[in-house]
Amino acid sequence: METKDALINYCLRLGDSSLILGQRMAEWCSNGPILEEDIAMTNLSLDLIGQARTMLSYSGVVEGKGRSEDDLAYRREEREFYNTLLSERPNGHFGDTVVRNFLHDAFFYYLYQALKSSKDEMIAAHAAKSIKEVTYHLRHSSEWLVRLGDGTVESHEKVQESLNDLWEYTGDLFEMNEVDEVLIKEGIAVDLQKIKLEWDKTINTVIERSTLTRPEDAYMHSGRLDAMHSEYLGHLIADMQFLQRAYPEAQW
Amino acid sequence: MVNEKHTEKQIWEFLSEIPDPEIPVITITELGVVRKVELSNEKVIITITPTYTGCPAMKLFEDEIIKTLHEKGIETVEINLVYSPAWTTAWMGDIAREKLRKYGIAPPVKGSEDKGILFESGPKVVACPRCKSENTILKSQFGSTACKALYQCETCLEPFDYFKCI
Ligand SMILES: [Zn+2]
Numbered sequence: 525m526e527t528k529d530a531l532i533n534y535c536l537r538l539g540d541s542s543l544i545l546g547q548r549m550a551e552w553c554s555n556g557p558i559l560e561e562d563i564a565m566t567n568l569s570l571d572l573i574g575q576a577r578t579m580l581s582y583s584g585v586v587e588g589k590g591r592s593e594d595d596l597a598y599r600r601e602e603r604e605f606y607n608t609l610l611s612e613r614p615n616g617h618f619g620d621t622v623v624r625n626f627l628h629d630a631f632f633y634y635l636y637q638a639l640k641s642s643k644d645e646m647i648a649a650h651a652a653k654s655i656k657e658v659t660y661h662l663r664h665s666s667e668w669l670v671r672l673g674d675g676t677v678e679s680h681e682k683v684q685e686s687l688n689d690l691w692e693y694t695g696d697l698f699e700m701n702e703v704d705e706v707l708i709k710e711g712i713a714v715d716l717q718k719i720k721l722e723w724d725k726t727i728n729t730v731i732e733r734s735t736l737t738r739p740e741d742a743y744m745h746s747g748r749l750d751a752m753h754s755e756y757l758g759h760l761i762a763d764m765q766f767l768q769r770a771y772p773e774a775q776w
Numbered sequence: 777m778v779n780e781k782h783t784e785k786q787i788w789e790f791l792s793e794i795p796d797p798e799i800p801v802i803t804i805t806e807l808g809v810v811r812k813v814e815l816s817n818e819k820v821i822i823t824i825t826p827t828y829t830g831c832p833a834m835k836l837f838e839d840e841i842i843k844t845l846h847e848k849g850i851e852t853v854e855i856n857l858v859y860s861p862a863w864t865t866a867w868m869g870d871i872a873r874e875k876l877r878k879y880g881i882a883p884p885v886k887g888s889e890d891k892g893i894l895f896e897s898g899p900k901v902v903a904c905p906r907c908k909s910e911n912t913i914l915k916s917q918f919g920s921t922a923c924k925a926l927y928q929c930e931t932c933l934e935p936f937d938y939f940k941c942i
Contacts (some may be wrong), residue, residue, distance in 0.1 A: 567918040570830035573830050574830025621928060652861075653863075664918075727882060
């Protein structure tokens with residue numbers, strides 16, 4: 525595999541995960557449990573979509589076929605998206621969203637920490653920029669996890685259930701293939717198994733503080749690397765791409 | 777034929793007349809968004825960097841820069857967007873900070889960049905922009921725009937925006 529092809533795919537992975545999680549957070553707009561959280565979640569969405577724009581644009585530039593960030597976001601089919609399976613999990617109740625985001629924020633946090641030293645200048649700059657935002661994203665989701673986990677009997681039970689349900693999508697975050705292999709050799713990508721060690725530590729600390737129990741590693745879903753998704757992604761992108769599909773070439 | 781008419785210093789002056797679209801008391805140069813001004817025979821290149829990755833004002837910054845320079849007779853303006861070094865509130869000078877405070881927004885507390893995750897970020901004192909009381913509490917890490925958090929003053933009871941330090 526050529527470095528160029530690997531890089532195009534790697535940027536799609538980064539950009540798509542931010543885009544899909546950002547779209548999920550946008551779904552909370554006007555549906556937040558309290559006004560402050562409604563504003564918080566749409567702010568998180570804005571950051572994530574901003575991060576997606578950088579990586580999708582760059583993927584288009586590396587590809588060199590004239591595809592823009594919008595072409596990539598709005599004109600690809602479900603089986604062309606490389607986002608993490610975790611990012612597409614439905615919002616569910618507020619606790620489900622908190623747990624999903626917590627697991628994903630911690631992943632982004634350590635991934636971007638490591639990618640700050642990427643030999644690809646654009647990826648390194650993107651990571652250095654994004655880490656500032658992901659830092660407060662992770663703090664936000666961690667603090668909520670503690671409040672809900674160490675809250676009432678009901679809130680504790682609910683988030684423990686969310687954690688148990690979402691756990692089987694965490695294995696997919698750290699899977700690697702030839703794309704990673706090629707780019708790790710070039711110093712562009714990072715070894716996700718190393719990221720997992722850091723991720724594990726943080727996850728354990730916060731879970732413990734939340735008085736929750738870390739689920740056992742059992743069956744893990746897989747699919748991100750081959751753009752294989754759960755039934756939820758199709759519905760998400762149908763909504764996200766509606767305007768461009770209904771009115772092709774529509775511009776601001 | 778740009779550089780026969782204008783110097784780099786003049787172009788910086790033109791740019792420093794452009795207010796931030798969301799906080800009009802400070803200008804885009806005070807905010808630190810404009811990183812570089814380059815002149816050649818054919819064009820002027822303005823290098824800018826986003827405050828937040830998803831800052832919706834970025835497109836406005838670009839449009840305002842082009843419009844302002846066109847009005848000053850500079851025909852060909854190119855905008856160059858860079859991500860590195862990443863924007864930081866440390867680039868905001870004392871004059872801009874004071875303008876923010878007078879406008880009712882608590883300026884970023886110097887040296888308190890949010891690096892901590894997981895409750896590690898120590899307590900920081902954000903003074904109320906109205907009564908200067910230091911008895912204030914964080915209500916939400918998120919506010920009316922990406923760059924602000926919501927605080928409340930325990931002395932005068934007024935809620936206020938805090939320009940986050942990043
Ligand atoms: Zn006050």
